[in-house]
Amino acid sequence: MTGETQQQPDLAAAVSGVGEAMAAAQQAVVKQVTLAGDLEAALDLIRDVPDFPEPGVLFRDLTPVLSDAKALGALVYGVAAACPAADVVAGIEARGFLLAAPVAYGCGVGMVPVRKAGKLPAVAAKVSYALEYGTAELEIAVGAIQPGQRVAVIDDVLATGGTAAAACELVEQAGGVVAGVVVVLEIAALNGRAELEGYQVTALRTV
Ligand SMILES: O=P(O)(O)OC[C@H]1O[C@H](OP(=O)(O)OP(=O)(O)O)[C@H](O)[C@@H]1O
Ligand SMILES: Nc1ncnc2[nH]cnc12
Incomplete structure (x- = not known):
């Protein structure tokens, strides 16, 4: 310890600078993302990878969409536009x-992570489920959802529907009301909608 007082950064000034920079960057994206065709072009970037994570599974990989600035913007705006009115977005x-995080931020609401088992320090509810390539458990944190809050559930892919159905069950166990489910890509052959009967389900693209 030298006893010297460390110079603290001016956080208020820094935050205001970042806010302006973010707003300018976002406006630039909004200007670019003006056509529905942009969303279609973004969805065209989804890559099909055979035999991942196991033989026989055709994996739908969104990473090429995420790494392209314009496509990412179109995707986030597309999901936000498809989102039902909600108090909070669950990813x-x-x-x-x-x-879920950029959509929630853009819509001015909070974001709740629905997590795989063992990651949360205080668990309000846990649900087991099956998916195309195995079984898993999802958990939601204590206090993440207030009683009666309307929750939009967001994911990238709807396949067998086990994951999304488990997320909806968790939201309800935690006291929330599922406003709807939004996915980027629905794999129709796996009939995930059958698991989500009674919920409003929107897919940006169905294959
Ligand atoms: O409709 P289902 O058959 O339930 O499958 C859909 C789920 O599978 C994938 O997640 P995965 O469990 O592979 O986890 P990851 O997002 O951590 O890769 C995908 O992101 C969905 O959450
Ligand atoms: N075929 C698939 N591609 C990507 N994510 C998935 N989740 C479950 N099945 C999937």
Whole structure:
């Protein structure tokens, strides 16, 4: 310890500078993303990877969409436009997080992570489920959802529907009301909608 007082950064000034920079960057994206065709072009970037994570599964990979600035903007705006009115947006680990956070931020609401088991320090509810390539458990944190809050559930892919159905059950166990489910890509052959009967389900693209 030298006893010297460390110079603290001016946080208020820094935050205001960042806010302006973010607003300018966002406006630039909004200017670019003006056509529905932009969303279609973004969705065209989804890559099909055979035999991942196991033989026989055709994996739908959104990473090429995420890494393209214009496509990412179109995707976030597309999901936000498809989102039902909600008090909070829930994103399903892990790929749902990538969309739920910017959508929630853009819509001016909070974001709740629906997590795989063992990650949360205080668990309000846990649900087990099956998916195309295995079984898993999802959890939601204590206090993440207030009683009666309307929750939009967001994920990248709807396949067998086990994951999204488990997320909806969790939201309800936590006291929320599912306003709807929004996914980027629905794999129709796996009939995930059958697991989500009674919920409003919107897919930006169905294959
Ligand atoms: O409709 P289902 O058959 O339930 O499958 C859909 C789920 O599978 C994928 O997640 P995965 O469990 O592979 O986890 P990850 O996002 O952590 O890769 C995808 O992101 C969905 O959450
Ligand atoms: N085929 C698939 N591609 C991407 N994510 C998935 N989740 C479950 N099935 C999937």
